[in-house]
Amino acid sequence: MNDIFIPYSQFIIVYIDDILVFSKNIQDHFNHLNLFKKLIIQNGFLGHNIEKGKIIPINRSIEFASKFPDEILEKQQLQRFLGSLNHISIYYKNLASDTAILYERLKKNPKP
Known part of the structure; x- marks a missing residue:
């Protein structure tokens, strides 16, 4: 799971099953959160997929x-x-x- 966030380590930190998204300002934060959301939808999140507003097991x-x-x-x-x-x-x-x-x-x- 951590591997998908390595290119974004300047604003995403992963520690075990905790993920921290941080930013310098509110606009960057919205952009970073949208990118984070896109990554977990594409790759799954802790053994789960997020599809159509539902969380389902992979x-x-x-x-x-x-x-x-x-x-x-x-x-x-x-x-x-x-x-x-x-x-x-x-x-x-x-x-x-x-x-x-x-x-x-x-x-x-x-x-x-």
Whole structure:
């Protein structure tokens, strides 16, 4: 994500998942914000696309979660799967309750 902003480092600073846009005056600031908006629409923003006023997950996130096998046998594989679901969880109602049994399996002594 940081790479797309490197050419604009004179007015955009990225630190982990925080982005600071700064300017010398209000007109420059509007211009910088418009450029920032254009960049995130073209490239996605933290795993999300912004289209027609809506924020949606990028296809890669959905595909990653959907490509897991039906039977997950290893703890690490389950952790990766739950992590991929967590990344897109804001788009699915009741995901926490639907995945509770899977989180139970991550505990040291899960119930049979």
